[in-house]
Amino acid sequence: MDGILKEDGSYVFTQDPTKIEVKEGAAVGATDKDIVIDTTKAKLELKGATGINAEGANVTVKGNTSISGATGINAANGNVTLNGSTVINGTDAAINAGTGASVTVDGNNSALKIDGSINADSGNITIDSGKATSAIKGDINASNGGSVAINLNEKGSELTGGYNVDVTSSIEMNLANGATWHLTDGEEAAGMSLLRMSKGAADAGLTINGGKTEAEKGFLDMTERTKTLDIAHYSGWETVIYDHEGKGDKVEDYKSGDAVIAKADKGSGVILSTDGSGITMTDKNAVEATLKALAQKVTYKDHAANGENLSGKVQIAEGLTSSSVSKNLGTIHWDENGKGQYDLDSVNWNQIIEGDYETLVMKGVRSAATTSMHS
Incomplete structure (x- = not known):
């Protein structure tokens, strides 16, 4: 290994890159003695059956690190802390x-x-x-009192995968400022009792924290998920993206989970x-029929006691991506079962402009709606 073993037992690598295979x-394995590595002046590349194994002792790495193996990081009775681009x-x-x-992976404002x-x-x-801006691809699993917390707070950051969490465990997703979770059905982890409602430990289940304001929202892309997205605790603002078949004017046109x-x-x-897609955007009735069906894809279970805590909106955007332009926005309320219901005529047809331009589709909707109201 190209490096220097310091008196305190830490390693400082300076050759870029430094490879350990x-x-x-x-x-890198720690079983009876802690290992501290400084690779701020060189990229550290680790490759093995396991990249880092902390079993009985701790591993701390400061700097840029690339890890590969059947298992990237494994920790049991030991801690792993990475600080830097990883x-x-x-x-x-x-x-x-x-x-x-x-296991703590802190990019320190560097890409992961x-x-x-x-x-x-x-x-x-x-x-x-x-x-x-970071990218994560893989299922998130928490069981037997385990916890996972992921913070993605930058536009362009993406997580792709499903999740599994049992009644004793927690997953916390912090998604804001344009970060997107592309949800999939995922693979159910063996031996896990999936959480289908808020129960068990106080913080058990899936927590999603969005942007503090609507402008700082994140995105939950449901287009590839058929299972329900069960959120035990929710805060902030998120946009949930759905695709549809046909005209999108029936709930069954939306094949993704609620x-x-x-x-x-x-x-x-x-x-x-x-x-x-498939919607006659110049027809006010067609647009509102779509919004009515779409609204029913969300349910708020605590509506009776705290209905005012959660505002609901529905929109038709230019496209399915999180960056799609739209101001075709209506509001929803919660019915006696907590299911979202579109508020008829809640779209402000004269405010379908985003930024400094207006798309042809939006212009057509606004014109048709205005003509209809004048008539």
Whole structure:
């Protein structure tokens, strides 16, 4: 290894890149003594059956790191802390945290790229990209009292995958400022009792925290998920993206699962969005029929006691992507079952302009609606 072993037992690497590759076992393993690595002046590349294994001791890495293996990081009765730009590729799993273990990946405002599942089985995992654009691809699993917290707060940051969480565990997703979670059905983790409503421990289940304001919202892309999105606790603002078949004027036109919110903090809001494909956008009745069907894809279980905590909106955007332009926005209310219901005539047809331009589609809708109202 090209580096310097300091008196305090830490390693400082200066050759860029520094590569550690083993055919068996872990590239970096801590079993009885803590390991501290400083790679701020060089990129550290770790490759093995396991990239980092902390089993009985701790591993701390400061600087840019690339990790690959069947398992990227494995921790049990030991902690792993990474500070800096990080790439993790795990063919079986990107990160595993077992009993008595924690894994913290802090990009320190540098990009993170993680490929592989993230699994907290009794352990704790925190991933924070700060103000950097990052990409995560893999299912998120929490079981047996484990917890996963992921912070994506920058436009362009993306997470793609499903989730599983049992009644004793928690997953916290912080998505704001244009960050997007592309939800999939995922693979159900073996031996897990999935949480279908807010129960068990007070913080158990899936928590989603969006932007503090509507302008700072994140995005939940449901176009590839057929299962229900069960949210035990919700705060802030998110847009939930749905695609549709046909005209989108029937609930059954939306094949993705519903979004079900058990509890919401005061001042929270959710926007349901679909695109204009198959819809006669110059027909006010057709547009409102679509909004009426789309609104029913969200349910707020705590509506009777705290209905005012969560505002609901529906929109038809230019396209399905999170960057799509739209001001074709209506409001919704919660019925006696907590299901979203579109407020008829709640669209302000004279405010379908975004930024400095107006699309032809939006212009057509506004013109038709205005003519209809004048008539």
